[in-house]
Amino acid sequence: MRPPMKTHHLITIPPIPTPPGAMATPHSLFLLFILLFSTSNAADLRIFHAERHSPTPLDSVLSLARNDLTRLAFLSRKVTSVPVASGQQVLQSSSYVLRAKLGSPGQLLLLALDTSADAAWTSCSPCSTCPSSSALFLPANSSTYSPLPCYSSWCPQFKGQSCAADSAPSPCTYYQPYGGDAAFTATLSQDSLTLASDVIPNYLFGCVTAVNGSSANLPKQGLLGLGRGPMSLLAQTGPLYQGVFSYCLPSFKSYYFSGSLRLGPLGQPKNIRFTPLLKNPHRPSLYYVNLTAVLVGRFEVPVPPGSFAFDPETGAGTVVDSGTVITRFVTPVYAAIRDEFRRQVNASGGYTSLGAFDTCFSTDEVASVPAVTLRMEGLDLVLRVENTLIHSSATPLACLAMAAAPDNVNAVVNVIASLQQQNLRVVVDAANARVGFAREVCN
Ligand SMILES: *[C@@H]1O[C@H](CO)[C@@H](O)[C@H](O)[C@H]1NC(C)=O
Ligand SMILES: *[C@@H]1O[C@H](CO)[C@@H](O)[C@H](O)[C@H]1NC(C)=O
Ligand SMILES: *[C@@H]1O[C@H](CO)[C@@H](O)[C@H](O)[C@H]1NC(C)=O
Ligand SMILES: *[C@@H]1O[C@H](CO)[C@@H](O)[C@H](O)[C@H]1NC(C)=O
Numbered sequence: 001m002r003p004p005m006k007t008h009h010l011i012t013i014p015p016i017p018t019p020p021g022a023m024a025t026p027h028s029l030f031l032l033f034i035l036l037f038s039t040s041n042a043a044d045l046r047i048f049h050a051e052r053h054s055p056t057p058l059d060s061v062l063s064l065a066r067n068d069l070t071r072l073a074f075l076s077r078k079v080t081s082v083p084v085a086s087g088q089q090v091l092q093s094s095s096y097v098l099r100a101k102l103g104s105p106g107q108l109l110l111l112a113l114d115t116s117a118d119a120a121w122t123s124c125s126p127c128s129t130c131p132s133s134s135a136l137f138l139p140a141n142s143s144t145y146s147p148l149p150c151y152s153s154w155c156p157q158f159k160g161q162s163c164a165a166d167s168a169p170s171p172c173t174y175y176q177p178y179g180g181d182a183a184f185t186a187t188l189s190q191d192s193l194t195l196a197s198d199v200i201p202n203y204l205f206g207c208v209t210a211v212n213g214s215s216a217n218l219p220k221q222g223l224l225g226l227g228r229g230p231m232s233l234l235a236q237t238g239p240l241y242q243g244v245f246s247y248c249l250p251s252f253k254s255y256y257f258s259g260s261l262r263l264g265p266l267g268q269p270k271n272i273r274f275t276p277l278l279k280n281p282h283r284p285s286l287y288y289v290n291l292t293a294v295l296v297g298r299f300e301v302p303v304p305p306g307s308f309a310f311d312p313e314t315g316a317g318t319v320v321d322s323g324t325v326i327t328r329f330v331t332p333v334y335a336a337i338r339d340e341f342r343r344q345v346n347a348s349g350g351y352t353s354l355g356a357f358d359t360c361f362s363t364d365e366v367a368s369v370p371a372v373t374l375r376m377e378g379l380d381l382v383l384r385v386e387n388t389l390i391h392s393s394a395t396p397l398a399c400l401a402m403a404a405a406p407d408n409v410n411a412v413v414n415v416i417a418s419l420q421q422q423n424l425r426v427v428v429d430a431a432n433a434r435v436g437f438a439r440e441v442c443n
Contacts, residue, residue: 001373008205009074012082017086022069023400024240025315026071031276032086032140036371037347038233039275041255041430054095061392064420073102077169078264078266078394079262079264079266079267080195080196080198080241080261080262080264080266080268081196081261081262081263082098082099082100082167082195082196082199082261082262082263083099083257083258083259083260084096084097084098084099084113084247084248084249084257084259084260084261085097085098085099085250085254085255085256085258086249086251086252086253086254087110087112087219087220087255087364088252088253088435089252089254089255089308090110090222090255090257091110091132091220093112093214093219093220094217094325094341095111095113095114095219095223095303095323096112096247096249096259096322096418097110097111097112097221098110098111098113098195098218098224098261099202099218099257100191100193100194100195100224101193101194102122102137102142102191102193102203103137103138103139103141103142103143103145103191103192103195104142104143104191104192104386105140105141105142105197106192106194107137107138107141109122109137109221109222110220110221111219111221111222111224112219112222112223112224112225112323113222113226113247113261113322113323114223114225114226114322114323115227115247115287115320115321115322115323115426115428116226116227116228116285116286116287116319116321116322116323116324117223117225117226117227117285117323118225118227118230118231118232118234118235118283118284118285119158119204119205119206119225119231119232120204120205120206120223120224120225120231120233121176121184121186121205121206121208121222121223121296121347122136122137122205122206122207122209122219122222122223123135123136123137123138123221123222123223124136124137124138124186124187124189124207124208124209125137125138125140126189126209126210127140127208127209127210128209128210128217129210129211129212129370130208130210131150131213131215131216131218131219131220132220132221132244134222135220135221137207137221137222138256139189139191139207142191142192142252144191144192144201145189145191146172146189146190147171147172147187147188147189147207148187148189148190148204149163149169149172150162150163150164150169150171150172151172152172152188154172154188154204154276155172155174155188156313157230157231158172158174158176158188159175160172160188161173161176161182162174163176165411166365168209168216171187171188171189172188173185173186173187174186174188174206175189176206178217178218179217179218181213181216181217182208182211182212182213182214182217182218183211183215184208184210184211184212184218184260185208185209185210185211185212186206186207186208186209187207187209188204188206188207189204189205189206190202190203190204190205190283191203193203193205195261195263196271197261198240198263200236200237200240200288202233203236204236205222206266208222224246225271225285225379226261226322227284227285227286227287228284228285228286228287228430229284230279232285234289234430237263237402240253240264241263241265242264242265242433243429243430244263244264244265244427244428244429244430244432245261245262245263245264245268245269245427245428245432246261246262246425246426246428246438247259247261247262247425248260248324248423248424248425248426249322249418249421249422249423249424249442250422250423250440250442250443251386251422251423252325252418252419252422254443257443259440259442260442268401268427269373269427269436269438269440271438272425272427272436272437272438273436273437274376274378274379274380274427274429274432274434274435274436275289275290275294275376275377275378275379275434275435275436276289276290276377276378276433276434277289277430277433277434277435278290278310279313279315279331279433280310280311280315280317280423281312282312282315282319283312283315283405286319286321287320287321287435288306288310288317288318288427289315289319289320289376289377289435290309290310290317290318290376290377290417291318291353291374291375291376291414291416292308292370292375292376292377293308293375294329294333294335294336294337294373294375295371295380296340296341296344296370296371296372296373296375297340297344297370297371299340299344300375301333301336301337301339301340302336303336304332305331307330307333308333312410312413313391315413316330316349316412316413316414317413317414318376318413318414318415319413319415320416320418320421320426320435321413321415321417322418322421322426323416323418324403324415324418325417325418325419326356326357326402326403326417326419326420327401327402327403327414327415327416327417327419327420328402328403328404328405328406328413328414328415328417329333329402329403329405329414330404330405330412330413330414331402331404331405331407331411332410333414333419334402334403334404334405336405337372338358338359338400338402339404340368341357341359341372341400344370345366345369346366347361347362347365347366347369348365349365353418354397354399356401356403357390357399357400357401357403358403359399359400360397360398360399360400360419361397361398361399362395362396362397363391363396363397363398364396369385369389369398371383371384371388371390372402373409374416374420379436379437381437383420384423385419385423386423387401387420387422387423387424388400388402388420389401390402396417401419401420402420423439423440423441423442423443424435424437424438424439424440424443425438425439425440
């Protein structure tokens, strides 16, 4: 039996307030254009400077940027497909990873694909406390790298250190907790990000220079945030991908980069059912869906009223996440699923626990296993056996691959996690606030 996988994640309640001056203001949109479309670091610094001390001819810059957008949209009329693999196989980490290049010339990095985070970060040289000292991004080797100054308008959004009163402006550095047992110090930076053959100039990311606490659950080389909030890939690329991406995660046992992250509306499945995304202003990164019932076989499991209710204040509801490994339900919902599942499986040898799983049984002793269906507004996601059971390789043992939410941090949120998404294409259409699921084998 493989060791039970750790869920390393990020989804922590209580709510985090939305950063001040988030995306929608003309001012920050202007800065976003600058970040996206200015061509050299020197120019950036000058523009930041000018923006601070004397008005820039805003209109002309904006119209220049508009031409860029048209051109980028034109250039992107092809399918952008970024290879994705199981991090467990290629990096001994629990997250799925995608191939990206950062800098000029591009340095290959395997970044965790995280749909519940916005800001990207990568381990940067030098960093003696980073999880992998061998695969660090080398800022010094990139001709397009630049740190953002402490007076950058983005700095407060990361709770970065403000400029010291009477010394020269320093880079913006910030400190960020990660996953409950780690934290890192990073320099807010920008550089060219290459995804497949798309080059995204001046991508904003954190260049991590020190890690505090345990780095065991920290993505080994870095993370690409595909969340819904400001700073995410969608927010930073604007019209390039038109708020649309999809991914197919191969089995966590697969050694190949056979999965993919497909960016933009082109090449997405045509016949697909969508469910609306719900917006939680306290957790703008998260993809909340409206889970309304869970079926085991044909039987809808009985849950206490309000068990699936969406509540932005408490964070309650259901999130689709690529960075958590096993699906978690709030305790009464999980108990109802487990009891019904056990009743239908009717294993003669009874059930044992293994790690996070409490419903393990000998597959020699059961005739068949019922399908588990996640009923969301507008669609039924019927999980296949590979998305429902986790099998031991050595013995005829299988476990129901779901669990109750831990009592401490995630007690109110249901998480549809990566094991339940393997060999599905998950289409996120953030522009139209919906997410869809289609069958696709990508092992
Ligand atoms: C980075 O730059 C240094 C100094 O210019 C050079 O010696 C080294 O080979 C470069 N490393 C990579 C990975 O390009
Ligand atoms: C991080 O750990 C170092 C020691 O390893 C310590 O000196 C430093 O204060 C810590 N930083 C924070 C912000 O906790
Ligand atoms: C979720 O879907 C149910 C059934 O369609 C509906 O009654 C409920 O209002 C929806 N919840 C939200 C938060 O949209
Ligand atoms: C469960 O299995 C037992 C034998 O182990 C059998 O007697 C019983 O009828 C089964 N129940 C169902 C609901 O299939």
